[in-house]
Amino acid sequence: MATSTPPRIKLTKRAVDALASTDKDQVIFDAELSGFGLKITPSGRKVFLVQYRYPPGRAGRIRRYTIGAYGESLTPDQARGIAVQVKGKLAAGIDPVSERDAVLADAAKAAQEKKRMHATSVDAVATAFIERHAKPRLRSWREYERMLRGYVLPEWGTRPITEIQRSDVTALLDAIEERRSAAxxxxxxxxxxxxxxxxxxxxxxxxxxxxSGMARTSITVRARDRVLSDHELRALWAALQQIPYPFGPFVQLLLLTAQRRDEVAHMRWSEIDGDLWTIPRERYKNGRANTVPLTEQVQSILASLPRSGDYVFTTTGRAPISGFSKAKAAIDRACGVTGWRLHDLRRTARSLMSRTGVSSEIAERVLGHAMTGVAGVYDRHGYVSEKRDALQKLAAQIGRIVA
Incomplete structure (x- = not known):
């Protein structure tokens, strides 16, 4: 039986639009350009192609080069032009399908390499470091993220982390030291x-x-030992009594509780039960909840504060206080004491407890420092009464100084 040859018509826009689908794939070849054709699927999709043998001749394998689907982005005339280019490559001894497959393979390889390079870029590693390590474990993770995004990623972000050399780190630190500070x-x-x-x-x-040895300052220079003198404490306390809510009482509580700045700044009324303030583990530096006994002096200050939401210290009622640098500068002007930081009040409180005879172990527990060794592993006693006694001695000592 003689086989029927595929129909041939000139593939114009009118002709292509008029062609209808059937219940199986059909290919209509162009009457003028050999091998240029249109495949119509049962769903009605129309795709331009070039059919040829490679190697040329009857012994060659029949291959089809797909040009693209008919539509607004590909007209019959455009497809015909591409078909001419394909046949030109064939005439030059190039297999168009193999060439295209090689290009696609190279593109896929390049995309895979780009994906691999991005996965090991400093930006990707930094993002994973913050999400998987810093956020779950460090209360100061936002500071880590701010430092990385402010100083590291603008310089190294797109580079693979394996390419970062010691000289790159040195250059980065040099620039930060020159523009800002060695610290x-x-x-x-x-x-x-x-x-x-x-x-x-x-x-x-x-x-x-x-x-080792890449730091810009020595350990002794980096370690702060600033403790406010009795004279400075008197001047500071007198100024704080005149500074209105929230920053006056806030700084007083920093000294009287010996807790960190952000722990007091994020203090909530719901965390206070009687004379106990429990700081939840989610926002405590060592990852453990810390119970802070509140002395009569602290309770008196808290009783005088306004309430506008759950945060004890707030200016909006919805968020804790911020703007510490500006507030600290105003306090310096009011009291005349300079060269100190809010964190120095914590060190000052620790020193005052030692002056009143509080043992080092109990003073460290008041500060919420994690205990090391066997005591840190097995001792689960809360030491609430011991910490209450230590904070009462601290408050009494402050009272004697400022009086």
Missing amino acids: LADHVLAIIRKMFNWHAARDERFHSPLV
């Missing part, structure tokens, strides 16, 4: 070191380029 450079270095060590523990191919 800030060391702060950024500490965060980079933690991120590099975290990534090295997850990827055996990465080796941190950091070595």
Whole structure:
């Protein structure tokens, strides 16, 4: 039986529009350009193609080069032009399908390599470090994120982390030290070191380029030992009594409770039960809840404060206070004491407790420091009464000084 040859018509827009689908695929070839055709699927989709043999001749395998689907972005005339180019490559001894497959394979390989490079970029590692390590474990994760996005990622973000060399770190720290300070450079270095060590523990191919001795300041210079003198405490306390809510009472509580700035700033009324303030583990530095006994002096201050929401110290009723730098500058002007930070009040409170005979172990527990060794593992006693006694001695000592 003789086989029927596929129909041939000139593939114009009018002709293509008039062609209807059937219950099976059909191919209509162009009457003028050999091999140029249109495939129509049962769903009505129309796709231009070029059919040819490769190698040329009857012994060659029949192959089809897909040009694209008919539509607004591909007209019959445009498809015909592409078909002419395809046949030109065939005439030059090039298999168009193999060439296209090679191009697509190269593109896929390049895309895979780009994806791999992005997965190991400093930006990707930093994002994973914040999400998987810093957020679940560190109360100060926002500071880590701010430092990385402010100083590290603008310089290294798109680079693979394996390409970061010691000289890159040195150049980055040099720039930070020149523009800002050596202390800030060391702060950024500490965060980079933690991120590099975290990534090295997850990827055996990465080796941190950091070595000891890269810090810009010595340990003794970095360690702060500022403790306010009795004279400075008197001047400060007198000023705080004149500074209105929220910052006057806020700073008083920093000193009387010996807790960290953000822990007091985020203090909630719902965390207070009688004379006990329990700071939840979610926002405590060592990841454990800390119960702080409230002395009569602290309770008296709290009783005088307005209530506009759950936050004890707030200006909006919806969020805790902020703007510490501006408030601190106003306090400095009011009291005349300079060269100190809010965190120095915590160190001052610790020193005052020692002056009143509070043991080092109990003073450290008041500060919420994690205990090391066997005591840190097995001792689960809350030490509430001991901490209450220590804070009462602290309040009495402050009272004697400021009086």
